[in-house]
Amino acid sequence: DAKTTQPTSMDCAEGRAANLPCNHSTISGNEYVYWYRQIHSQGPQYIIHGLKNNETNEMASLIITEDRKSSTLILPHATLRDTAVYYCIVDSGTYKYIFGTGTRLKVLA
Amino acid sequence: NAGVTQTPKFQVLKTGQSMTLQCAQDMNHEYMSWYRQDPGMGLRLIHYSVGAGITDQGEVPNGYNVSRSTTEDFPLRLLSAAPSQTSVYFCASKLLGQGSGNTIYFGEGSWLTVV
Numbered sequence: 116d117a118k119t120t121q122p123t124s125m126d127c128a129e130g131r132a133a134n135l136p137c138n139h140s141t142i143s144g145n146e147y148v149y150w151y152r153q154i155h156s157q158g159p160q161y162i163i164h165g166l167k168n169n170e171t172n173e174m175a176s177l178i179i180t181e182d183r184k185s186s187t188l189i190l191p192h193a194t195l196r197d198t199a200v201y202y203c204i205v206d207s208g209t210y211k212y213i214f215g216t217g218t219r220l221k222v223l224a
Numbered sequence: 225n226a227g228v229t230q231t232p233k234f235q236v237l238k239t240g241q242s243m244t245l246q247c248a249q250d251m252n253h254e255y256m257s258w259y260r261q262d263p264g265m266g267l268r269l270i271h272y273s274v275g276a277g278i279t280d281q282g283e284v285p286n287g288y289n290v291s292r293s294t295t296e297d298f299p300l301r302l303l304s305a306a307p308s309q310t311s312v313y314f315c316a317s318k319l320l321g322q323g324s325g326n327t328i329y330f331g332e333g334s335w336l337t338v339v
Contacts, residue, residue: 149327158228158314158330159267202266210255210274211282212316212328216266 119203124219127197133190135218137203140184147206148179150188151214152199159202159214162188193222226250230315230331237305237338245300245334247315253329254320256298260284260311261333267314273298274320305338312336 120138127133139148147166151159163170163177165186170177176189190197202217231246249256257272259282269282273292287309289301298317302309315331 151328156261156312156333158316158332159328160330161327164327200266206326210257210272210280211269212257213269213283214259214267 118213119205119215121201121203121215121218123216124221126221126223127190127193129195129222129224130192133193133197133220133222135188135190135201135203135220136185137188138185139203139205142183142205143207144183146208148177148186149204149206150175150177151202151204153202153217154196154199162201164206193220195222195224198222228315228317228329228331230313230334232334233332234335235337237302237336239305239307239338241305242301242303243305244302245313245315245336247298247300247331248296249298249315249317249329250296251317251319251329252295253317254295256292256315256317257282258288258290258298258300259314259316260309261314262311270300270313302336305336307338310336310338 149164150162153159165177179186200217200219202214228249254275258270259267261267268284271290273279279290313334316328318328319326
């Protein structure tokens with residue numbers, strides 16, 4: 116199973132872009148990268164996913180390096196409501212979705 | 225479409241008592257799973273199921289039993305509760321396969337305290 120590594124915590128000024136990195140150096144060619152976030156103690160919510168190409172939706176952008184060994188989640192204009200724990204996981208098809216500890220993002224006013 | 229529904233939301237147990245956390249989903253998802261989250265920690269996978277009659281262990285299965293008799297329901301049983309099982313429990317479901325967009329849906333969590 117592909118493992119992911121994320122920084123423990125990050126700060127970002129309100130209105131600025133938040134760039135959250137994730138390392139998944141053992142990812143295989145057909146494995147998707149998914150990002151979720153958990154606000155307070157709610158259940159995690161889906162943000163975005165990708166395979167090879169960069170992706171964008173109404174919430175965020177996902178940049179995947181050409182070798183697919185890392186990715187970056189971008190929140191273009193962070194707000195206080197984006198303060199949360201962000202999880203990067205790899206869907207390897209084994210059904211053991213390991214979330215780890217994620218990155219605790221704090222958006223500062 | 226209610227998504228993933230967990231009950232109860234809050235529960236206090238005495239050490240040694242047994243209980244069942246209920247989880248139901250109405251999205252016809254084959255995959256269901258249970259996670260626990262201790263204060264300030266990430267999610268840890270307890271058990272998962274890929275269909276009725278099929279279950280398997282996750283990262284931290286000890287002390288918990290599961291069964292999957294229907295596609296919709298995936299109860300988590302604590303046979304003899306211990307204080308170490310004090311945690312927030314999340315149920316999750318998704319469509320099988322690695323296909324694009326097969327995202328995981330989570331319930332709102334069940335807060336369990338064992339005294």
